[in-house]
Amino acid sequence: MGDFNNIGKLYRVIKRSKPDTIKRRNGKIIGVSSALFKDEKGVSVDQKKERTETETIDELKNFFDKRSKGIVSLLESDVTDTEAVLIPKPSVYSPYHAEIHKSHKEILLDDVQALQLADSCNFVFLDENVQWTK
């Protein structure tokens, strides 16, 4: 039996914006828009790897500080299910940083990939009190 805690998990930050990419219905949060996965520079995520989920979330919250409104998680298998690719891109800020690309040759996800990934997300952190600023 494998270690389910180490199943490849990814985290995507929802930055404060007005409007944001959080879907709400009748005052209840129901998910995220596929717009969260449409980024011309590549969709940035953090890989959990050997960290606990709490450590991963805390490190992201510390890095993004007031710019972060929420964090969603999804699995690496969710990425491969859409035929997208996960490109590890460690940076000076995070050795766990990676990007989701459409393929090894193209960065921009197609619209169906973005929707599937959004549908796969689960909220792991949300602060509705984070203020949007110019």
Added chain:
Amino acid sequence: MLLLDYQPEIYPTGRRTIQMEYEKADRSYLEFEIGQEKIKVLKVPKRQYKNARQHEILVSNYKALSKIVNEFIGGIDEWETSTTLASYIA
């Protein structure tokens, strides 16, 4: 927006476009991604991703959006036989 009989959910993207979304109780999904020159249209019946249909229309043909939305809300699911989109395809 004022031309639409049904108001969408609106979200910003990270590629300088605005996205308008509609979703029905059966999870069928309609999306318009509006750029400077083109509007990308995505329709996913009952969240069946393999049956997704995508087209583009010119921003100048924005009036087509209202008919597409009304057809979606009204349950016309035969995307291929819809004359509305064909007449506005770029």
